[in-house]
Amino acid sequence: MSLDGFIAGTGITKNNPMGEGGHRLHEWLFKSKTDTDELLLKDIIDNSGAVIVGARTYTTAIEDAWDGESPFTFPAFVVCHHEPAIKVDGFTYVTDGVVSALIEARTAAGNKNVWIMGGANIIQQYLQLKLFDEIHIHIVPVLFAEGTRLFDVIGKDRIELNKLKTIDTPAATHIYYEVLK
Amino acid sequence: MSLDGFIAGTGITKNNPMGEGGHRLHEWLFKSKTDTDELLLKDIIDNSGAVIVGARTYTTAIEDAWDGESPFTFPAFVVCHHEPAIKVDGFTYVTDGVVSALIEARTAAGNKNVWIMGGANIIQQYLQLKLFDEIHIHIVPVLFAEGTRLFDVIGKDRIELNKLKTIDTPAATHIYYEVLK
Numbered sequence: 048m049s050l051d052g053f054i055a056g057t058g059i060t061k062n063n064p065m066g067e068g069g070h071r072l073h074e075w076l077f078k079s080k081t082d083t084d085e086l087l088l089k090d091i092i093d094n095s096g097a098v099i100v101g102a103r104t105y106t107t108a109i110e111d112a113w114d115g116e117s118p119f120t121f122p123a124f125v126v127c128h129h130e131p132a133i134k135v136d137g138f139t140y141v142t143d144g145v146v147s148a149l150i151e152a153r154t155a156a157g158n159k160n161v162w163i164m165g166g167a168n169i170i171q172q173y174l175q176l177k178l179f180d181e182i183h184i185h186i187v188p189v190l191f192a193e194g195t196r197l198f199d200v201i202g203k204d205r206i207e208l209n210k211l212k213t214i215d216t217p218a219a220t221h222i223y224y225e226v227l228k
Numbered sequence: 229m230s231l232d233g234f235i236a237g238t239g240i241t242k243n244n245p246m247g248e249g250g251h252r253l254h255e256w257l258f259k260s261k262t263d264t265d266e267l268l269l270k271d272i273i274d275n276s277g278a279v280i281v282g283a284r285t286y287t288t289a290i291e292d293a294w295d296g297e298s299p300f301t302f303p304a305f306v307v308c309h310h311e312p313a314i315k316v317d318g319f320t321y322v323t324d325g326v327v328s329a330l331i332e333a334r335t336a337a338g339n340k341n342v343w344i345m346g347g348a349n350i351i352q353q354y355l356q357l358k359l360f361d362e363i364h365i366h367i368v369p370v371l372f373a374e375g376t377r378l379f380d381v382i383g384k385d386r387i388e389l390n391k392l393k394t395i396d397t398p399a400a401t402h403i404y405y406e407v408l409k
Contacts, residue, residue: 050365050389050405051379052233068386174371184231186367188389188405190355192382198232201373205249208231208369213396220394222401224231224369 048072048184052198053191054167064107066194072187075218083216091183095121096159097152099145101169102127109133122155124148126169145172167195175202179226182208186220229253229365233379234372235348242292245285247375253368256399264397272364276302277340278333280326282350283308290314303336305329307350326353348376356383360407363389367401 048054049072056066065072075084098119105125109115110133117123117137125131126148130140141148152161163173173179208224215221229235230253237247246253256265279300286306290296291314298304298318306312307329311321322329333342344354354360389405396402 050363050403051382071386182231186403188391190379190382190387190389192379192384192386198371198373201232201371203373205252205373206371208371210369210396210398210401213394213401215391215394215396217391220391220401220403222231222367 048197049187049189049191049194051190051192052196053194054165054197055195056191057194059107059195061107061111064112069194071189072191075185075187075216079218081216081218083214084218084221087214087216087221091162092120094160095119095162096156097122097124098162098164099124099126099148099152099169100164101125101166102131103168104164104166105138106131109135121159122152124152124155145169145176146178149173149178167197167199170197171199171201174198174206175204177206177226177228181211182224182226184222184224186222187218188220229378230368230370230372230375232371232373233377234375235346235378236376237372238375240288240376242288245288245293250375252370253372256366256368256397260399262397262399264395265399265402268395268397268402272343273301275341276300276343277337278303278305279343279345280305280307280329280333280350281345282306282347283312284349285345285347286319287312290316302340303333305333305336326350326357327359330354330359348378348380351378352380352382355379355387356385358387358407358409362392363405363407365403365405367403368399369401 056069059066076088117135123138125138125140126145127140127142141151207227209227211223211225213222237250240247257269283306298316304319306319306321307326308321308323388408390408392404392406394403
């Protein structure tokens with residue numbers, strides 16, 4: 048996210064799934080990446096046994112950004128109100144809510160992590176239900192001013208975190224937190 | 229600020245200038261401080277030659293939190309629409325806007341920094357005018373969910389930052405950014 052908390056710019060479309068200028072937030076994964084950033088991404092992927100994404104993320108990305116295929120090497124779960132028109136191998140469509148999606152993903156992941164990737168709305172729902180064990184955040188040195196705010200609406204309860212580690216690279220400050228319950 | 233960007237809780241009053249539970253955000257200065265946090269605070273103070281605060285911060289703090297005296301060892305400037313009822317030595321009341329306050333503070337500070345302390349509204353005004361040279365942020369491991377958001381409204385222009393250094397302590401992640409213009 049940007050220092051002011053945005054994970055995408057305004058105007059998200061299928062051709063522009065990160066919104067206006069939103070790729071700025073992923074430069075640490077691409078043109079600005081160091082060996083440390085690369086290892087960190089590998090670490091996220093290696094430790095994940097399943098991933099959860101929201102319906103909007105799926106629908107926006109599946110045909111264009113993901114080119115009609117799952118970009119994941121492990122099972123992916125889509126939280127949606129209705130099964131989408133375009134169904135793809137590697138995805139399971141969960142229509143009975145975020146808790147159900149987490150239970151299915153948990154089973155699929157075995158002893159590995161369930162990665163709740165986003166979008167912001169899904170992450171906010173899991174936060175409000177206190178279902179995160181850890182939050183891994185990548186703070187990019189930019190103020191976005193507008194767009195999609197990661198922690199926009201997370202209820203009224205304060206959530207205490209315990210900082211596990213901080214890894215600083217030029218393009219991002221990567222902070223791993225444990226969620227205290 | 230909290231990881232979700234708040235610098236105070238809800239319900240700010242003279243008796244509770246940080247809002248409900250807002251002291252959580254300053255624990256790195258008090259009960260949770262390490263030698264590193266202490267040096268960092270000393271560094272802020274030693275390098276400041278003047279400080280700017282908003283009218284709301286001043287009015288909320290002056291009688292109670294600040295006990296009727298300036299808490300600063302250098303000249304302090306209050307940006308306000310009208311001179312306040314309670315005037316105190318060490319403060320200059322600037323009624324013709326944030327730019328004027330910065331010019332006066334700049335002169336007073338000599339070759340030291342002008343510290344724009346807050347509140348959020350004043351910081352947002354200086355950000356929109358691109359008058360910051362650096363942003364020093366202290367990210368506290370907690371999600372506040374509600375309160376006063378530091379970067380709530382900063383216009384529509386994205387602001388690029390260059391990370392100068394990151395200092396990690398258990399109670400906060402201190403990040404120093406240069407503002408690119």
